[in-house]
Amino acid sequence: MSPSRKRAAVTELRTKFGISERRACKAIGQPRSSQRFKAKPRSDEAPLVKRMLQLARARPRFGYRRIGGLLVLEGWRAGLSRVFLLWRREGLKVPQKKRKRRRLGTSANGCHRRRAGGPNDVWCWDFVFDRTESRSQLKWLSMIDEFTRECLTLKVDRGITSSDVIDTLAERFAMRGVPKHVRSDNGPEFIANDLRAWLGRVGVSTLYIEPGSPWENGYAESFHSRFRDECLTLEVFEGLGDARAITANWKEDYNHRRPHGSLGFQTPGGFAAACAASASAKASAPAAHAAGCLGQTQP
Numbered sequence: 615m616s617p618s619r620k621r622a623a624v625t626e627l628r629t630k631f632g633i634s635e636r637r638a639c640k641a642i643g644q645p646r647s648s649q650r651f652k653a654k655p656r657s658d659e660a661p662l663v664k665r666m667l668q669l670a671r672a673r674p675r676f677g678y679r680r681i682g683g684l685l686v687l688e689g690w691r692a693g694l695s696r697v698f699l700l701w702r703r704e705g706l707k708v709p710q711k712k713r714k715r716r717r718l719g720t721s722a723n724g725c726h727r728r729r730a731g732g733p734n735d736v737w738c739w740d741f742v743f744d745r746t747e748s749r750s751q752l753k754w755l756s757m758i759d760e761f762t763r764e765c766l767t768l769k770v771d772r773g774i775t776s777s778d779v780i781d782t783l784a785e786r787f788a789m790r791g792v793p794k795h796v797r798s799d800n801g802p803e804f805i806a807n808d809l810r811a812w813l814g815r816v817g818v819s820t821l822y823i824e825p826g827s828p829w830e831n832g833y834a835e836s837f838h839s840r841f842r843d844e845c846l847t848l849e850v851f852e853g854l855g856d857a858r859a860i861t862a863n864w865k866e867d868y869n870h871r872r873p874h875g876s877l878g879f880q881t882p883g884g885f886a887a888a889c890a891a892s893a894s895a896k897a898s899a900p901a902a903h904a905a906g907c908l909g910q911t912q913p
Contacts, residue, residue: 617651620644662690663700670706677708723797723821724830730760733889734790736821737766738797739804740834741774742841746851754861755782756841760797760833762886763874766790768841768865770857776806787816797821799831840868 615623620642627638639646662685669681676684682697730736739757746752755774757767769782796818798804805822813820823830845864851857873879880888 617644617648621649624649658691659700662692663704665690666697666700667704667706674709678706723823724827725760725797725832726830728795728797728821733759733761733886734793736760736795736797737793738831738834739767739779740798740831740838741801741803742838742846744842744846744851746853746857748853750853752851752854752857754841755779756834756837757782757786758833758837759793759882759886762882762889763833763837763877764882764886765837765865765868768861770854770861772854774803776803776809779803780809780812783813792816793818795819795821797823797831797834799823799828800825 621644623642624635624638624644627633627641628635635649636646638644639649665688666681666685669684670676673681673684678698678701679694681701682692682694685692685697725736725738728736736759737757738760739755742754742756744752744754751772752770753772753774755767755769755778756765758764759766767782767786769778771778796813798820800822803809804820810820828835841864845860849860851860868882870881870883872881874882874885877885
């Protein structure tokens with residue numbers, strides 16, 4: 615322990631236990647002369663510190679060694695040990711490197727501006743996390759039809775990559791049809807080059823929301839709040855198999871038995887069926903009208 619830290623320890627002992635300086639120094643092993651020593655700052659210390667701070671701001675990726683080298687080149691009498699002491703006293707440190715990320719989203723793609731016009735117009739997707747009873751991570755991928763509010767996919771696994779997302783999408787497209795758009799945040803699984811290229815090939819456009827604006831993917835966020843409140847906070851998952859079984863049951867209940875407030879308390883599955891029946895009736899009406907007209911013109 616350095617003398618300065620011992621001084622702080624002696625001061626702490628005296629304050630906490632109300633003992634004398636002699637006794638505190640004896641307990642710590644600090645000579646009383648060292649305890650009472652007060653360093654006299656050199657005449658050039660204030661301008662040296664000022665210049666060191668200026669260089670640290672100008673070159674944030676430089677540590678005290680490089681900053682010390684710059685000071686020496688400028689003519690300052692500053693050894694490495696002195697620069698290190700001043701550097702530590704001022705609380706300077708090199709910030710950790712942050713990985714650069716592609717920023718693809720804009721607010722124009724938010725759910726409040728680009729609304730779904732019908733079933734299979736806009737799907738949204740996102741991830742939600744929880745843990746098993748043994749503290750192992752679980753990761754869910756959810757896909758929601760923003761118009762019908764149906765939960766199309768609720769896949770749970772230990773980890774889900776962009777390749778897993780492509781496989782899940784391909785399966786869902788084969789069963790449900792291909793949507794016009796998919797809305798998501800800028801997560802690495804969603805902005806992966808292979809996923810974007812695959813979506814482009816099948817004719818699906820991506821709606822990336824503004825980074826740091828989860829409310830622009832509001833349908834996914836709303837679904838996750840219901841899923842967490844009604845399932846994740848109530849269930850204890852013994853393992854991955856248990857989580858998959860509970861998730862499948864909850865998804866079935868959400869789509870076909872749970873009334874949804876924004877749908878007039880219809881279930882998402884019932885509302886989707888009503889939309890499909892309405893679209894089928896509209897499509898058949900012109901055909902029936904045309905058949906009637908042909909019948910009237912026959913002799």
